[in-house]
Amino acid sequence: MTRAPEAHDADFRAFAVSRWPRLLRTAQLLTGHHHDAEDLVQVALAKAYARWHRVTQSADPDAYVWRIMINAHRDRIRGLRAFEWLTTRFPEQSVRDQAEQVLARDVLTSALQRLPPRQRAAVVLRYIEDRTETEVATLLGARIGTVRSRAARGLEKLRADPAVRDLRTQGKRQEVSRRAGAAGRTGVR
Template sequence: MSHQSEFEVFVRGHRGEMVATAAALTAGDRHLAEDLTQSALVRLYLAWGRARGPHAPAYARRVLVNCFLDHRRRAWVSRERSMHSVPDAPAVELADDPELFAALRELPPRMRAAVVLRHVEDRSVEDVADALGCSVGTVKSQTARGLAKLRAQLKDAALQGGNHD
């Protein structure tokens, strides 16, 4: 099978999963989730010689997380994203928990990624460490602190009239 055919098969089989992960990483931003997935797939193709094979999904997850972290670090180069209202939403499905998405948005990017991969995606601590390029201990501390922050955020929201917890 050619390089391109293999990649095409991978996109068919794993793009949906990448978009779902990106939607959680971006705390429900459909447009950014789609942008990040597209960028990650381009990077993946450019590295396909190394990424191909049984470890391709894990490699793609690492690339996607890096795209998310890079995006958060990037300067604004243009006003592409400044608009009064969101244009037509891409077909990215989202869970209906705006309060929790809002709380996730308050977490620093790496902490958010750790919480999402561990508790939304149900990945093992080792897999999360691999995706974030850090130690297992760091993942444990980041997720513990992340959950504590989320609980505090949700408690505040509940005190202000929310109806969860």
């Protein structure tokens, strides 16, 4: 017995609304740009809608849609003929902590963009999306050992990236400075 088109649409709409923020966050980390991320999520959801019956019949509908999005991103990268260079965005507010967070996010996003696409996908899914190695392997269509090596190599490249290293060093200096300032205000020496 087939379901009514209205129920099909309602199921898909509920799925899309509940998954949109997480899909968008992952897509933004994969693409490095908010507008490209929105386009990528829309493409993935359009493809999922066209195959919604198969998506709902799968063991893990979330993984199915994430896989569609990763494949769409891979196809998008293959189609790019010129590289895109991300610019540093200035914070809308001049609050120091928010500015530091924006700078750190931009540095990390830029560093992620310098990783090869497969390493980037492994790092984003494994550490930023907090997925298990098994889930990442399923999403990427790779073996668990391949996911481990891609993620390890990606993290190694991120740690070796001069901008990330400078950011980490600067963060440590600021933490020491904050602690020293707090100790001075409380009279602790």
